[in-house]
Amino acid sequence: MEHTPASRLEWSPGSIDTFTGKVWSTPMSRDPDRPVTVIGVLFEPGARTFWHSHPEGQVLYVATGVGRVGNADGRITEIAAGDVIYTPAGESHWHGASPTSPMMHLSITSGGATVWDKRDVSDQEYSGASEAQ
Secondary structure (H helix, E strand, O other): OOOOOHHHOOOEEOOOOOEEOOEEEEEOOOOOOOOEEEEEEEEOOOOEEOOEEOOOOEEEEEEEEEEEEEEOOOOEEEEEOOOEEEEOOOOOEEEEEOOOOOEEEEEEEEOOOOEEOOOOOOHHHHOOOEEOO
C-alpha cells in the first residue's frame, strides 16, 4: 500500500495547447503497467479543455465544485460534486468549470493517450444553452 498525503501531491499547470484558462493536474495512478489512467484535474472558474476524445472512452467523477461538459452535438450538461459522466470511445467532447465555480474531477481512462483536436472551445460553445441534469 502507498499513501500520498494531499500536501505531497504534485500539481502541474495545464498546457495552453490543450486548455483554456488556469488548470492543474496530478497523476493518481502510479503503475505504468496498469491499463487504467487516473488523473486529478482542477479547473478555475471558466477554465476548460480543448475538444478531444479517448480511444476507449472516459469516466469523470466530479469531486468538488460545479462544471460543464459538452459534445459535438452542441449539448452542454451542468455537472456538480458527486456526478459521474461517461463519454463513449471516440466521442469528441470537452469539460471544465462553470463560469462562477472552480471544479475538480478525476479522469479515468484506458486504451492510450487522449486524442486532442487542437481546437479550443469557443466562448460561444462554452456558454451555449445548458441542460441541467
